[in-house]
Amino acid sequence: MAxxxxxxxxxxxxxxxxxxxxxxxxxxxxxxxxxMWYFTRISGLLLVILAMGxxxxxxxxxxxxxxxxxxxxxTSRWGTPFWRIYDLLLLVLALLHxxxxxxxxxxDYIERGGLxxxxxxxxxxITFVWLLLGIFVIITFNPVGAPAIGxxx
Amino acid sequence: MLRLFxxxxxxxxxxxxxxxxxxxxxxxxxxxxxxxxxxLAFGPxxxxxxQTFFRNLPVRLGEIVLMAALVYHSLNGLRxxxxxxxxxxxxxxxxxxxxxxxxxxxxxxPLGLIMITPYAPxxxx
Numbered sequence: 001m002a003x004x005x006x007x008x009x010x011x012x013x014x015x016x017x018x019x020x021x022x023x024x025x026x027x028x029x030x031x032x033x034x035x036m037w038y039f040t041r042i043s044g045l046l047l048v049i050l051a052m053g054x055x056x057x058x059x060x061x062x063x064x065x066x067x068x069x070x071x072x073x074x075t076s077r078w079g080t081p082f083w084r085i086y087d088l089l090l091l092v093l094a095l096l097h098x099x100x101x102x103x104x105x106x107x108d109y110i111e112r113g114g115l116x117x118x119x120x121x122x123x124x125x126i127t128f129v130w131l132l133l134g135i136f137v138i139i140t141f142n143p144v145g146a147p148a149i150g151x152x153x
Numbered sequence: 154m155l156r157l158f159x160x161x162x163x164x165x166x167x168x169x170x171x172x173x174x175x176x177x178x179x180x181x182x183x184x185x186x187x188x189x190x191x192x193l194a195f196g197p198x199x200x201x202x203x204q205t206f207f208r209n210l211p212v213r214l215g216e217i218v219l220m221a222a223l224v225y226h227s228l229n230g231l232r233x234x235x236x237x238x239x240x241x242x243x244x245x246x247x248x249x250x251x252x253x254x255x256x257x258x259x260x261x262x263p264l265g266l267i268m269i270t271p272y273a274p275x276x277x278x
Binding site: 020021022026041044045047048051052055059060063064068069070071072074091094095098099101102105126130133134136137140141143 | 165168169172173176177179180183184187188190191193194196197200201204216219220223224227230231232233234235236237238243246264267268270271
């Protein structure tokens with residue numbers, strides 16, 4: 001079963017070969033696809049630090065120090081601009097990195113142009129809404145002004 | 154090579170497929186995570202109540218799978234970046250691919266043990 005494509009070795013530009021057997025070799029012509037090829041790798045490098053750091057703090061360090069994630073915990077974290085900017089950067093980079101990967105996977109498996117465009121269109125619309133929601137929550141978070149609404153307040 | 158469902162699959166194909174699978178898994182989690190975090194906008198009552206829904210064994214097991222997916226995606230991603238920009242390193246393609254798989258398993262032993270602790274028998278349950 002050929003999972004993946006046999007595109008190595010290819011003669012020519014060493015970067016256009018696919019020696020790493022990543023999803024794709026570097027696109028030959030400059031443009032959007034080449035930009036995204038570089039974006040995936042550079043954001044990936046940053047995300048190793050940002051996402052692993054986030055997971056180690058939230059799921060390992062919190063456990064080791066016997067804390068719980070609560071509104072008070074978030075208040076103390078987001079009280080400093082450093083962690084707000086950290087989380088904002090993590091949100092934007094992770095979402096764009098992940099959605100670009102999903103777009104490439106859709107393009108790989110859906111051959112028909114119309115269906116492919118429809119699925120990628122839906123993906124982009126959902127991403128845009130979720131990105132705005134995530135940014136909104138981080139930027140507008142204000143422990144003092146939080147409304148006392150809902151059944152649990 | 155290993156045999157899986159009567160197909161012969163190389164470890165490198167499995168590494169590639171694992172990268173896609175872990176990537177999609179983390180992306181789906183990220184979408185849910187954004188929704189869950191949006192409850193912060195409704196104040197401490199709503200947020201703290203929502204958090205109690207996540208303090209159980211099934212969710213914790215899911216978090217451990219998430220951690221494993223992220224560790225694997227990170228290590229394999231670093232390998233992809235290194236080999237894309239320094240093609241000469243592909244000389245060690247096979248040992249590095251094995252190192253990524255073994256590294257993920259080794260890293261998950263302490264991480265998994267720490268994360269499962271509140272639900273583990275040795276924690277007095």
